[in-house]
Amino acid sequence: MIIKIDEYSDIPIYMQIRNQIVMGISTGDLKAGEQLPTVRALAMEMGINTMTVSKTYQLLKSEGYIMTDRKNGARVRMEIEQSGIISKDNKNELKRIVSEVRLSGVPESELIKLVKEYYEG
Numbered sequence: 001m002i003i004k005i006d007e008y009s010d011i012p013i014y015m016q017i018r019n020q021i022v023m024g025i026s027t028g029d030l031k032a033g034e035q036l037p038t039v040r041a042l043a044m045e046m047g048i049n050t051m052t053v054s055k056t057y058q059l060l061k062s063e064g065y066i067m068t069d070r071k072n073g074a075r076v077r078m079e080i081e082q083s084g085i086i087s088k089d090n091k092n093e094l095k096r097i098v099s100e101v102r103l104s105g106v107p108e109s110e111l112i113k114l115v116k117e118y119y120e121g
Helices: 013-027 039-046 050-062 088-103 108-120
Strands: 066-069 073-076
Touching: 013 050, 039 050, 050 066, 050 073
Parallel strands: none
Antiparallel strands: 066 073
């Protein structure tokens, strides 16, 4: 999986990395049990501080997407808990996106089509 960072984005780098790893898990680009790069290796590859990658991995671990240990490093969890609930943050982000799409004049049917496409992978 290739992670691309937008240096001009308002989204912090650690969140950009987090979001791309979550999308990779969702799409199957990152498989259950798959080894992630070490903190040091990913930081060097991307030219960023190791603390940024460490923060990302800690966030992903706390959210239940990855597991870490000293011996095996970071791996995608074999089973990710499915709560069936949309978080408040995700609802707010979705509301923002829908508002921007509406203001752009995109028909509701086009948005629904795109959501289905992304949901089904």
